Amino acid sequence: MSAASHEPSVLHEVAIDLGDRSYPIRIGTGLLGAFGTWSGLPRSAAALVVTNDTVAPLYLEALCLALRPHYATVHKVVLPDGEAHKDWQTLNRIFDGLLGHACDRKTVLFALGGGVVGDMTGFAAACYMRGVPFVQVPTTLLAQVDSSVGGKTAINHPLGKNMVGAFHQPALVVCDLDTLVTLPDREFSAGLAEVIKYGPIADMAFLDWIEAHLGELLRRESQAVAHAVRRSCEIKAWVVGQDEREAGLRAILNFGHTFGHAIEAGLGYGEWLHGEAVGCGMVMALQLSQRLGLVDAGFVERLTRLIEAAGLPVRGPALGPDRYLELMRLDKKSEAGDIRFVVIEAPGRAGVRAAPEALVRDVVRHCTA
Amino acid sequence: MSAASHEPSVLHEVAIDLGDRSYPIRIGTGLLGAFGTWSGLPRSAAALVVTNDTVAPLYLEALCLALRPHYATVHKVVLPDGEAHKDWQTLNRIFDGLLGHACDRKTVLFALGGGVVGDMTGFAAACYMRGVPFVQVPTTLLAQVDSSVGGKTAINHPLGKNMVGAFHQPALVVCDLDTLVTLPDREFSAGLAEVIKYGPIADMAFLDWIEAHLGELLRRESQAVAHAVRRSCEIKAWVVGQDEREAGLRAILNFGHTFGHAIEAGLGYGEWLHGEAVGCGMVMALQLSQRLGLVDAGFVERLTRLIEAAGLPVRGPALGPDRYLELMRLDKKSEAGDIRFVVIEAPGRAGVRAAPEALVRDVVRHCTA
Numbered sequence: 106m107s108a109a110s111h112e113p114s115v116l117h118e119v120a121i122d123l124g125d126r127s128y129p130i131r132i133g134t135g136l137l138g139a140f141g142t143w144s145g146l147p148r149s150a151a152a153l154v155v156t157n158d159t160v161a162p163l164y165l166e167a168l169c170l171a172l173r174p175h176y177a178t179v180h181k182v183v184l185p186d187g188e189a190h191k192d193w194q195t196l197n198r199i200f201d202g203l204l205g206h207a208c209d210r211k212t213v214l215f216a217l218g219g220g221v222v223g224d225m226t227g228f229a230a231a232c233y234m235r236g237v238p239f240v241q242v243p244t245t246l247l248a249q250v251d252s253s254v255g256g257k258t259a260i261n262h263p264l265g266k267n268m269v270g271a272f273h274q275p276a277l278v279v280c281d282l283d284t285l286v287t288l289p290d291r292e293f294s295a296g297l298a299e300v301i302k303y304g305p306i307a308d309m310a311f312l313d314w315i316e317a318h319l320g321e322l323l324r325r326e327s328q329a330v331a332h333a334v335r336r337s338c339e340i341k342a343w344v345v346g347q348d349e350r351e352a353g354l355r356a357i358l359n360f361g362h363t364f365g366h367a368i369e370a371g372l373g374y375g376e377w378l379h380g381e382a383v384g385c386g387m388v389m390a391l392q393l394s395q396r397l398g399l400v401d402a403g404f405v406e407r408l409t410r411l412i413e414a415a416g417l418p419v420r421g422p423a424l425g426p427d428r429y430l431e432l433m434r435l436d437k438k439s440e441a442g443d444i445r446f447v448v449i450e451a452p453g454r455a456g457v458r459a460a461p462e463a464l465v466r467d468v469v470r471h472c473t474a
Numbered sequence: 475m476s477a478a479s480h481e482p483s484v485l486h487e488v489a490i491d492l493g494d495r496s497y498p499i500r501i502g503t504g505l506l507g508a509f510g511t512w513s514g515l516p517r518s519a520a521a522l523v524v525t526n527d528t529v530a531p532l533y534l535e536a537l538c539l540a541l542r543p544h545y546a547t548v549h550k551v552v553l554p555d556g557e558a559h560k561d562w563q564t565l566n567r568i569f570d571g572l573l574g575h576a577c578d579r580k581t582v583l584f585a586l587g588g589g590v591v592g593d594m595t596g597f598a599a600a601c602y603m604r605g606v607p608f609v610q611v612p613t614t615l616l617a618q619v620d621s622s623v624g625g626k627t628a629i630n631h632p633l634g635k636n637m638v639g640a641f642h643q644p645a646l647v648v649c650d651l652d653t654l655v656t657l658p659d660r661e662f663s664a665g666l667a668e669v670i671k672y673g674p675i676a677d678m679a680f681l682d683w684i685e686a687h688l689g690e691l692l693r694r695e696s697q698a699v700a701h702a703v704r705r706s707c708e709i710k711a712w713v714v715g716q717d718e719r720e721a722g723l724r725a726i727l728n729f730g731h732t733f734g735h736a737i738e739a740g741l742g743y744g745e746w747l748h749g750e751a752v753g754c755g756m757v758m759a760l761q762l763s764q765r766l767g768l769v770d771a772g773f774v775e776r777l778t779r780l781i782e783a784a785g786l787p788v789r790g791p792a793l794g795p796d797r798y799l800e801l802m803r804l805d806k807k808s809e810a811g812d813i814r815f816v817v818i819e820a821p822g823r824a825g826v827r828a829a830p831e832a833l834v835r836d837v838v839r840h841c842t843a
Contacts, residue, residue, distance in 0.1 A: 150810040204633040232638045234806045264573040269601045437603045441519040
């Protein structure tokens, strides 16, 4: 069903409360192609929509048609798809587009796509003329439940993921659930990794719900998907509202990401999807939590089974413990050479701590093929 | 006289008042190589000094020696000198250095050099792991009186100057007047352009003082230079304290820069020094102010003579009015295609306004070779 073919319907609205940087997340159907969705944004003569070559044929025209009544001109930049292109060269295409069209510093950018498009468009918006407004229009489950919300933007460096970036909050996030219909199964499972994440770090009742409704989620039944997106956004909003710039609490959202980023950088960006690396990374972080005496084997086993049932890898690539440690030392949470991990301190509660290297090596050996 | 060879002396301290982003500007002699200058900064295991290949042989070792007691490791990145290198490729060398040394997100960056080094180091600090602290150690007159203060950071794009950047305030600015001794005459004159600027936009008494002491300034007599740096920083601090992110007033600091940026981009970055382009740009902006009926011919003549006497060009390159207009339409102050100029509304007071294209063409024809 195309986004423009039925009446727009906002099912849920979640508020991100950050003072003068507050904004709503609208979750619903038929939103992307509806004129009214895009009312009330900062006024500007021009908009520029950034997307990738996979999403462009599906949704770009519908979005541009809906934006046209709001802006005198609507420009487009289509990037190559994939994490391998989340680099400066590709980012620079957005700046080329903005300057080539003589876009001024009121121009509103729209990120139409998954996490890579959102992170790059947001970073371009943070830097263009030292900051222009932008809107997130996430079209993947991963972007709807996690990366489009909270203002983290970045590109990758060959030595580490998301190493160059900015905190820059969007003016609006629009999650059109219709766009998930066209998502490949592998991408959908990758998004489920970030949904599952919210259970062990913050809400065991949500984990119970995910387990009970995994079949409906995998069949993409609309009510189940709508609830998963809503509850994920609520938990993320609650965390980001308390710690916008990751001085403390916000780091728990990176559960599974320290091991996961090492997998992504170690294999080369794009080999595994980000959500796949996070799925496997959560299993490794759970094994570490168990070895630190924080959770029991039954809890680790329960989550490992759920991650596997969601279609995600639970064994990491055999890069060797030395390479994992080397890559993780560059993690943004590291301090003075000490790697710091998000661990589950008790079911539903996460924290950040250093771990003895021997334990980490043991986890890597245990969890890699 | 080398920076380390005499007792350090803070002659003036100017406060930049921006709430929790406030910081001091210390102006004096013997500061760069003194241990005590670098006390009280954010604590970190590592520092990284960024400089260029002209400044490195003069001051890099002295600074690193003075920093060493404060940090377990002091890393260095030496960039090629010049505005032509204020681009992403060169910026990326800073990220390569940071990640190559596994620098964490507490690492303090030091910008040792002129405006290009300061703008690039500041932008790297704004983006590395989404933000690390940095310190400005300006070694040119231009950087000491203008670019090191106020938190504007950026790199150039082939289509426009400072188009990609961030607002990121330093933790400290240290203006060691000893470093001006080694500055080539052309660079010193370029710095005087930004000193002269403060007169017509904000302080006619300071303009009187500059005219009366131009000979001493050009001979770099220490008391005169110290006063020029101090008063320039005071005026800049007053403006930035009221309008950190250039919502309004701060734009007056760009007097001469709209025409000047067009000269720099039109000739290719590095052909003219930034201060030279600003000197000539001020003459053009004065001619425009006169044509708008805001100031009289005597005022324009008086400032043109001063700019020329400071060793700066007062006639622009013959790019033709069309090319000037095309380049200026990309200026960050432009809105919906209208170029907006900083003009002198009355001696000592500046404002921003659009101007009829015919007048701008007339100014370009009048002022170019």
